Structure formats: structure tokens, C-alpha cells
Amino acid sequence: MSYAEASRLAVQSAMSRDPRVVVVGEDVGRGGIFQQYKGLQEEFGAVRVIDTPISEATILGAGVGMALAGLKPVVEMRVVDFALCAMDEIVNQAAKARFMFGGQGRVPLVARMPIGLWSGSAAQHSQSLEAWFAHVPGLVVVTPATPQDNYSLLRAAIDCGDPVVYMEHKELWGLQSEVTDEEIPLGKARIARPGKDLTLVTWSRTVHAALEAAEKAKLSVEVIDLRTLWPWDREAVFSSVRKTKKLLVVHEAVQAAGFGAEIAATVAEELGVPVRRLGAPRIPVGYAIPLEDEARITPAKIAALLQ
Amino acid sequence: MASAERAVRLYRTMARIRAFENAAEEASRGSVAAFGASLAQSNIRGPLHLSTGQEAVAAGVCLNLEKEDYLTSTHRGHGHTLAKGASMEAMMAELFGRARGPNRGKGGSMHLADFSVGMLGANGVVAAGMPIAVGAAHAVKIRKEKRIVACFFGDGAVNRGPFLEALNWAAIHALPMLFVCEDNRWSATTPSDAMTAGEGALARAQAIGVPGLQVDGNDVFAVDKASQALISKIRSGEGPRFLHAVTYRFKGHVSVDAAAYRDGAEVSRALENDPLILAGKRIPEPQARKISQEAEQEVRRALDAAAAAPWPEPREAYGDVQDTGSGQWR
Numbered sequence: 001m002s003y004a005e006a007s008r009l010a011v012q013s014a015m016s017r018d019p020r021v022v023v024v025g026e027d028v029g030r031g032g033i034f035q036q037y038k039g040l041q042e043e044f045g046a047v048r049v050i051d052t053p054i055s056e057a058t059i060l061g062a063g064v065g066m067a068l069a070g071l072k073p074v075v076e077m078r079v080v081d082f083a084l085c086a087m088d089e090i091v092n093q094a095a096k097a098r099f100m101f102g103g104q105g106r107v108p109l110v111a112r113m114p115i116g117l118w119s120g121s122a123a124q125h126s127q128s129l130e131a132w133f134a135h136v137p138g139l140v141v142v143t144p145a146t147p148q149d150n151y152s153l154l155r156a157a158i159d160c161g162d163p164v165v166y167m168e169h170k171e172l173w174g175l176q177s178e179v180t181d182e183e184i185p186l187g188k189a190r191i192a193r194p195g196k197d198l199t200l201v202t203w204s205r206t207v208h209a210a211l212e213a214a215e216k217a218k219l220s221v222e223v224i225d226l227r228t229l230w231p232w233d234r235e236a237v238f239s240s241v242r243k244t245k246k247l248l249v250v251h252e253a254v255q256a257a258g259f260g261a262e263i264a265a266t267v268a269e270e271l272g273v274p275v276r277r278l279g280a281p282r283i284p285v286g287y288a289i290p291l292e293d294e295a296r297i298t299p300a301k302i303a304a305l306l307q
Numbered sequence: 308m309a310s311a312e313r314a315v316r317l318y319r320t321m322a323r324i325r326a327f328e329n330a331a332e333e334a335s336r337g338s339v340a341a342f343g344a345s346l347a348q349s350n351i352r353g354p355l356h357l358s359t360g361q362e363a364v365a366a367g368v369c370l371n372l373e374k375e376d377y378l379t380s381t382h383r384g385h386g387h388t389l390a391k392g393a394s395m396e397a398m399m400a401e402l403f404g405r406a407r408g409p410n411r412g413k414g415g416s417m418h419l420a421d422f423s424v425g426m427l428g429a430n431g432v433v434a435a436g437m438p439i440a441v442g443a444a445h446a447v448k449i450r451k452e453k454r455i456v457a458c459f460f461g462d463g464a465v466n467r468g469p470f471l472e473a474l475n476w477a478a479i480h481a482l483p484m485l486f487v488c489e490d491n492r493w494s495a496t497t498p499s500d501a502m503t504a505g506e507g508a509l510a511r512a513q514a515i516g517v518p519g520l521q522v523d524g525n526d527v528f529a530v531d532k533a534s535q536a537l538i539s540k541i542r543s544g545e546g547p548r549f550l551h552a553v554t555y556r557f558k559g560h561v562s563v564d565a566a567a568y569r570d571g572a573e574v575s576r577a578l579e580n581d582p583l584i585l586a587g588k589r590i591p592e593p594q595a596r597k598i599s600q601e602a603e604q605e606v607r608r609a610l611d612a613a614a615a616a617p618w619p620e621p622r623e624a625y626g627d628v629q630d631t632g633s634g635q636w637r
Contacts (some may be wrong), residue, residue, distance in 0.1 A: 022449065047449055053479070055472035057439040062476065065442020069377065069428055071449065073442075088432055093439060096418075102411035103627040104422040141629045162629040182550025185572065187632050266637075 004036045004173040006147040010154035011074055014094065015044050019157060024063055025112075032076060034173050035112070045240055060086035060111060064093045068105040072158060077113040080129050080167065085181045090271025094163040095138030108161045114254055115134045115143070115287060116205055119294055126295070128204070128253035131132065133165040134230045134262070140164040140186060141229040147177045147205040149227055152184035154196070160186055169205040178274070195222035195233065198306065199240040202250040203227065203265055206297050210250055212240035213302035220307060241267055248305055252297050254280025255294035256283035278305055311590070313370070316331055318586045319598050320366035324386040325583050326602040327395060330357040330610055331416075332616050335562045344563035350378065350614065351402045351562075354483070358386040360525075360557030364489045365390040367530025368457060371538045377425045377443045377456040379436035381564035382417050384429035387459050392415065393421040395501035400494070401608035405616035407459035412619040413627070425454070427444075434464035437486075444547075446484035453484040461479065466510045474515045481546035485537055486512065488549070491556035491572050496568050512549035519549025525582040528589070553606045 014021045023037060023044075024135040029051040031038035041049035051060050056077060063075040077083040083090065090111060098106045115128040121182070134141045140162050144150040149170060157164040164186075189201075193211055202210045203226040214221035224239050226232055241247050247267050249260035255277055264275040280295045335355040336624075337347025357367065362381070369390035372378065377574040380387040388398060393409065394523040402416050403409025409421040420428040421585045427443060433581040440458035448453050464470050465488065477484045488508040490498055505511065509521045520537060530552055537548035559566035625636065 050445075053472070054474055055476060057469045058441060058472035058476050061435065061469065061473075062442030062445055065379075065444070066446045066449075067429070067442070068439065069423075069446035070447045088435055089438060092432055093430075093435060098629075099627045100410060100414045100418040101420040101422070101428060102409065102413045103621040104409065104420055105427070140629060160631050162631045164631075178375020233637045234635075265485035288636050 001147050001176065001179040003147045003175045004034050006151035006179045007036045007168065009039055010151045010158070010178070012043065012200055013042060014155060014158040020070065020072045021074065022050060022066065022071055023074045023076065024066070025198055026052055026054055026078060028076055031166055033078065034208060036195065050099045056082055056085035056087055058085070060089035061093060061109070063109045064089060064097060064107055067107040067109045068097065073109045073110045075109055079109055080113040080115050081124050081127050083111065083113040089259050090133070090165070091136050095136050099138060099192070099231065101150060106161060107163045110157045110164045110166050112166045112168065114170045116169040118290060120292065121211045122287040123284040124239070128251065129182055130167055130229055131253060131257065131259040134259050138163060139230065142186060142227070143167045143168065143204040143229055144227065145172070145204050147171070147175060147179050148182065149184060151179045152182055153186065153227060156184060156186050161234050161293050163260070172197060172206055185190045187231040188227045189227055189236035190224045190225045191222065191236070193221065193223040195220040195244070197221065197244055198246040198248060199224060199237065199244045200250060201226055201237055202291050203229065204252065205251050205279070206252050209246065209297055209299045210302055211298035216303060216307040219306055232263065237263065237267060238270065241271055241273055247273060248278065250278045250297060253279055255283050269276065276305060277300060293298055313531070314528070314586070315594065315598070316575040317366050317531060318371060318590055318595060320370070320390050320458045321362040321527060321583050321586055321600070322599050322602040323395065323605065324365060324389050325359065326612040327389060327398070327607040328357045330432060330606045331355060332357055332359070332558065332562045334402070334558055335611065337563070339561065339563055341561065342489065342564040349541045352404065352418070353415060353417070355562040356383040357558045357562055358383045360582065361489060361491055361554045362386055363527035363530050364524045364552045364554055364588065365489065368485070368487055368528060368534045370531055371534040372457055373454070374424055377426050377427050377440070378459070379440040379443070379456070380429040380459050381430055381433070381436060381461055382429060383461065384419055384459070385416065386625040387428050388419050388429070391421070391426045392424040393426060395605055396609040396612050397421070399613040400616045403613040403616065405620070406619040406623070407616040411623065413623070419595060421446055434460055434467035437464065437622060438470045439472065440484060441476050441482065444484045446479060448480065448482055455538065457485045459487045459489055460464045461504070462488060462490040462492065463507065465511060468505060471515070474512055474517050477547040478516045483541050484547040485534070485541055485557065486517065486519070486547060486549045488551045490553045493556050493560070495560045496564070500589045507551070508550060509551040517547050517549045519551060521553065524552030524579055525585060526553030527582060527586045532536065537568065555580070561628040
């Protein structure tokens with residue numbers, strides 16, 4: 001099953017179980033631009049799979065209002081770059097409402113905002129801004145790397161009752177692998193590849209680049225797919241690093257002030273081991289292949305650090 | 308012409324709002340270092356936006372709402388909250404940051420909410436309540452409930468994007484909403500007229516296909532009558548309506564702002580047109596005096612209770628943040 005189909009199944013399953021779950025966003029009635037909502041409007045009707053104008057602030061803000069009034073909206077932002085038109089609604093409203101109203105209301109919404117390079121999509125459709133949201137108290141941040149995780153984590157996100165920033169990767173939509181009904185809790189990392197010499201922590205599409213680099217490395221590399229950035233599974237990371245005594249964090253997002261810095265700093269503070277990071281240079285993503293490639297984290301770039 | 312009983316109810320709500328705002332203003336002296344004011348110890352901290360002089364809008368609209376109807380408000384939301392039925396004592400406790408406030412001291416004036424009366428929150432961001440109100444109304448429609456949503460915003464909000472987005476969304480989905488533009492003529496310290504092109508708020512709503520009315524927002528009976536007419540359309544399923552109520556902000560942008568940037572004649576004219584006095588003329592003088600006295604007594608009790616109420620425990624700072632990963636604070 002593909003990564004996109006797995007997410008469609010997760011939403012379908014949640015909608016079948018719980019009449020409070022609704023989908024809100026641009027183009028969802030035609031299945032969404034990545035077909036991640038394919039057939040849902042036919043199955044559940046236009047009342048629950050709601051086509052919206054190109055009004056990102058109100059898609060997200062209406063999601064907050066729906067949630068406060070008792071629904072569980074799955075809100076589609078298309079790409080994280082467009083979610084920037086709804087930053088007030090995410091950061092000041094969704095993330096804060098429960099706390100600042102003293103627990104009178106909750107915002108159980110899932111805001112889907114795919115990240116990442118996407119074959120020549122250039123500077124405004126290619127960003128990985130997960131660190132922005134991990135910085136905001138009140139938000140859960142999820143970055144699935146596999147079809148199984150996209151199914152299980154999206155179901156967990158819809159069920160969890162907190163506002164979730166759910167970040168699929170646009171270059172993973174077609175990725176195929178087996179998907180079971182397995183339940184995976186938010187906040188639990190996965191050891192994608194066991195090893196003993198070095199711990200490589202990563203998430204989203206970079207998990208696959210890391211696995212490829214690890215296969216060819218002379219060192220025995222343990223690859224941890226973090227899966228959820230907030231809360232992040234520090235126990236899984238600590239227990240691996242206690243064994244390997246070395247940490248490398250790799251992500252596609254710009255390295256400077258990326259979430260890798262948070263992990264590296266925490267591990268350095270807690271365990272005092274050497275840490276390294278690899279992320280994109282602090283440049284906008286260029287259109288032409290040689291420019292885009294400068295922002296791409298490849299197995300070769302990871303391998304260079306595993307020497 | 309409103310019935311005598313209705314006039315009394317409107318006047319009572321206005322008098323309670325006026326008393327509350329006056330007391331809050333007094334309790335906020337030195338609340339924030341802005342507009343040349345220096346910080347001093349005060350029971351109410353931070354920016355305090357007073358709706359003094361705008362009471363007729365809150366009272367006139369909310370008399371036409373049921374308890375189960377939803378309401379979203381603005382940073383200047385005390386009047387709406389009181390008029391929707393929240394407890395004055397609990398509200399004052401919230402402004403004092405005490406655990407007995409409806410937000411348990413976590414919100415203060417700018418985030419005041421009382422879900423028990425359908426009040427889904429004031430908002431510290433201009434126009435930000437509009438999409439939230441749209442979502443609440445959309446939920447009402449999906450669940451086939453009877454309630455409607457009243458969405459208050461100011462004249463400054465009509466120049467933000469969510470104004471257009473929310474009106475358009477409400478119109479295409481025929482949502483049960485009353486949009487209320489409470490036009491106090493000032494966007495913080497800048498005259499809104501100078502910042503707003505075209506024919507104004509109602510014309511913009513009409514251009515999007517949301518019909519409405521413009522009223523003298525200082526005439527509570529006019530606001531009541533217009534609200535009644537618009538809300539009956541909304542309740543009968545005709546979709547959203549728009550009320551443009553033109554009033555005036557008696558005070559500065561926040562309580563410490565003396566509003567010296569305003570023309571004295573403009574302010575004097577507004578004070579002569581005090582909506583509370585205008586409303587009071589429509590009921591017997593002894594009754595009006597009694598209502599005002601009762602409002603004063605109520606606010607005095609609220610102040611005393613707030614001052615005596617306990618603070619939230621420090622651990623409350625960690626409560627109601629999120630359940631997923633709760634306990635992971637760093």
C-alpha cells in the first residue's frame with residue numbers, strides 16, 4: 001500500500017468510527033491534490049468532507065471553532081508553505097485555546113501540512129518547517145516516514161485530543177510497503193536499523209537516505225526514526241547513545257536552528273557524548289536540479305559523515 | 308418601541324457593563340508601561356481594553372441571544388461576556404488573575420471565555436475570532452443544532468484578511484451567524500476612516516453576499532430592533548447576516564492610554580451622546596437610579612471577592628497545555 005493510500009485509509013477508518021471526525025480543506029472533494037482523500041466525499045458526503053475556498057486562515061481557524069464546538073476536524077493545508085498563511089490560527093489559537101481558557105475547551109484537530117523537497121517545486125513549495133511548530137507549547141508534531149507509520153500515526157493523531165501538526169513528506173506519497181492495523185502511539189521512536197558504533201537520529205524522508213548510507217558504512221550504524229518530534233522519544237535516543245557513545249542527527253530542514261540542534265544539545269547535556277548534525281544549508285530551495293540538490297540530504301552526504 | 312420590561316433589561320445590562328468597566332479601569336492603574344504611563348502595582352495587570360461607551364451594542368445584540376447560542380469576542384470583550392450571561396464576580400476574579408475566574412487565572416481580560424454561557428473566547432488578535440466563529444457555526448450546521456453564533460469584531464478587523472475569508476465562507480455555506488461590527492471609530496490610536504477604503508464595513512459584507520443593517524450603536528433600542536430582525540432571518544435558516552453598529556470608544560485603546568491624540572471636540576460630542584444616559588431616559592428615573600445603584604453594589608462585591616480569591620497554584624502553569632507528551636517540559 002502507498003504512503004498516500006495508507007493515510008486515506010486512516011482518515012476513512014476514523015470517519016467510520018466517529019461521526020465527529022470531518023475533513024476540511026481545499027480540493028478534498030476531488031480527493032486532494034495527492035489523492036490522500038480519494039473517495040472520501042463520495043463515501044461520507046460533502047457535509048463531512050468539506051470543500052473550502054482558498055482561505056488558509058479560515059480553514060485552520062474554522063477547524064479551531066469546530067473543535068471547540070465538539071467536532072474533530074482533519075484540516076488540510078496542502079503544503080507547510082501555505083500553512084504560513086494560517087500561523088496565527090495555529091500558534092495563537094489552536095495551540096493556546098485549551099490553556100488560556102483554563103481547560104473550558106479543547107482543540108482536537110489534526111492539521112496536515114506536507115513538508116519537503118518535491119521535484120522542482122522551488123522555494124515556496126519545498127520547505128521543512130517542523131522545528132517552528134515543535135517550538136510551540138500545546139502542539140504535537142508528527143513526521144511519518146513509512147506507509148505503516150502514516151496509517152498508524154494519523155489514526156493516533158486524530159484520536160489524541162490535542163492539536164497535531166501532521167507533516168507528511170511530499171516525495172513519499174508513492175512509497176509502497178505493507179500496512180497492518182498495528183497501533184503505534186505518538187511519541188515513540190522506531191529503531192529502523194540496529195547498530196552499535198553510532199546512533200543516527202532522523203525522521204521523515206531522510207530516514208530512507210540514512211538507511212541507504214548506513215548499509216554501505218564501515219561503522220555499525222543504529223538508525224532511529226523519531227516519528228514524532230514533539231514529544232520526542234528521548235528514552236529511545238538516550239538508550240541507543242549510551243550504547244554507541246556517538247550521535248549524528250540528520251534532517252532535510254535547514255540545519256541552523258533546526259530540530260536536530262535540540263536533540264544534539266539535549267544528548268550532549270545529558271550524556272556528554274560527541275554530537276554532530278547534518279541539515280540543509282541556510283538557503284532557499286532553488287528550482288534547477290543542481291540548485292535543488294544543494295538542499296537535498298543524500299545518502300552520499302550522510303556517508304561522508306560516517307567515515 | 309421596546310416594551311417597558313425590555314427597556315429595563317437593556318438598561319440593566321448596560322449599567323452593569325459600565326460599572327464593571329469603571330471598576331476595572333480603576334483597578335488597572337499602572338497596569339502596563341505604555342502610552343507614557345509607568346508601571347505600578349495594580350490588581351489588574353497587562354493591557355486592559357475597555358468598552359466604556361459601547362455598552363449599547365453588547366446589550367442590544369445579546370438580549371436576542373439564547374444561552375446555548377455561541378459568541379466570539381474581541382480584545383475589548385467584557386461587555387459581550389457580561390451581556391451573554393457570565394458572572395460578574397467570576398469575570399472580575401479572572402481580571403485579577405485568580406483561580407476562581409472562568410479561565411482559572413490563565414487568560415485575564417484579553418482571553419476571557421465562559422463556555423457555560425456559550426462565550427467561546429475573547430481574542431488578543433484582531434479579526435482572529437471570525438474564523439473560529441465560522442467553525443463553531445459550521446459545527447452547528449453539521450450537527451443540525453438550533454443555535455446561532457454571534458461574532459463580534461471591531462472596525463479595525465475589516466481590514467484584515469480573515470474578515471473576507473470568514474464572510475465568504477459563512478455565505479457559501481449559509482451558516483447561522485450574526486456578524487457584528489462594533490465600530491468605535493478607532494483602530495488603536497489611528498482613526499479607522501483614514502485607514503479604510505470604500506463605503507465601509509456593511510458595503511463590504513453586502514459585496515460578499517451577506518445582507519445586513521447599519522444602526523446607531525449608541526441607541527440600544529435601535530441595536531435591539533435590528534438584531535431582532537436579523538436574528539429572526541438567521542434562525543429561520545436564511546444564512547448569515549451583518550450588523551454594523553456605529554458607536555464610540557470613550558476611553559483610550561487600553562486603560563492607561565489617555566487618548567490625547569483625539570480631538571477634544573470629538574470626544575465631548577461623544578460624551579454628550581452617552582448611550583447609557585440615552586437608554587436611561589426611556590425608563591422611570593427612580594428605577595434607573597436603583598438599577599445603577601445595584602450595579603455599583605454588584606461590582607463592589609465582585610471586587611472584594613476577587614481581591615480575596617486565591618491565586619492559582621504554580622503547577623497550574625503546566626496544566627491544560629497538552630496531554631500528548633505532558634510532563635516533557637524541556
